[in-house]
Amino acid sequence: MPFTALGLIPALARAAQQQQFHTPTPIQAAAIPAVLQGRDVLLQARTGSGKTAAFGLPLLQRVHDARGDGPRRWRGLVLAPTRELAMQIGATLTALAAQLPRPLKIMTVYGGVSINPQMMALRGGADIVVATPGRLLDLLDRNALRADDVATVVLDEADRLLDLGFADELADILAQLPATRQTLLCSATLPTQVDTLAASQLRDPCRVAPDDAPQDLAAIEQRAIAVDTARRAALLVHLLRETGWAQALVFVATQHTTEHLAAKLAQAGIAAAAFHGDLGQGRRIQVLSDFKAGRLPVVICTDVAARGIDIAQLPAVVNYDLPRSTADYVHRIGRTGRAGEHGVAVSFVAPGHEAHWQLIEKRQGRRVPREIVAGFEPKETTPTTPGPGGIKGRRKSKKDKLREAAAAAGGNPKS
CATH class of the missing domain: 3.40.50.300 (P-loop containing nucleotide triphosphate hydrolases)
Incomplete structure (x- = not known):
């Protein structure tokens, strides 16, 4: 099936071919039509499934179609948990947009570097901004960006965004965006906190989780x-x-x-x-x-x-x-x-x-x-301490700690 069969314009279909996407992956075939239709999407996909193109190609087309001849208006936002991922997404979007008949300005912003060059580069606006949460809030606070016109927001690797402690920043950003917008949430896993985020931000979402994802992992x-x-x-x-x-x-x-x-x-x-x-x-x-x-x-x-x-x-x-x-x-x-x-x-x-x-x-x-590799046979016979960082989901509860403290003091803890 060609990319044009999914509703993509020829320029983006050619760009996909040049980026070695010769035919749509399952995640792309399922997600692209839904995004082009303006639907909210909950996309579960692991690394290597073609996820960035799955949301990037239709995002570029929607922003391109809305691009007028006047001043640039910030229409697309992609949030990523780290600067490396933001840079990777920005580079991919820039490459995919290279053949569009109407050029788009795609900006990637992140912390760890001076904010001034980024503010200078944002003068005159941007069509799509790829950002880490902290730096985006800095730019919003300094009025380098105005979120009034954002029509599509992508939360990439949402599980990582939440695991890395960005919940408060994420809530602050989402509160500044227009209430009526398209939201795409991408995550390799769907823990409870991601489900909660999806329930609060997505309206009647199209859920995309190709049947071949577990098989890919097993391979x-x-x-x-x-x-x-x-x-x-x-x-x-x-x-x-x-x-x-x-x-x-x-x-x-x-x-x-x-x-x-x-x-x-x-x-x-x-x-x-x-x-x-x-x-x-x-x-x-x-x-x-x-x-x-x-x-x-x-x-x-x-x-x-x-x-x-x-x-x-x-x-x-x-x-x-x-x-x-x-x-x-x-x-x-x-x-x-x-x-x-x-x-x-x-x-x-x-x-x-x-x-x-x-x-x-x-x-x-x-x-x-x-x-067991010859010459490296384990000799430890007694358990050592848990691995660095502990085992997620195996921490002692407050009640467990109270029981242990009471037992150590000779008391009779309540159950």
């Missing part, structure tokens, strides 16, 4: 290797040398670990770079550029920093530290095995983290056999 080769905590770095070096992966994205729990592990790999003669939120913007851009170009084989990152890392044909993802939740696990492994390509996701499971890993297995509905 990723998932491996779980039992290894002692202290032997993980050595095992990672071994795998990088023996597997022949051209590139690997390694997930850890803390910024400190990204730097520490990158240094260990460097000592072993493996080029690697740390990637986390406290890196300067110039350094972040350089690391991503080198990784995407294949000049850098290994990047070690935290969950927050990884949002927006989009590497075509990335062969491997390694969970050096286990993620806190199944949703985080889905986001991580979705960086590989994209668009039908083969990918492998390796998780290191220390004896003390077995219960954590079993919870992830249970919630994704898939058992992953444990492997």
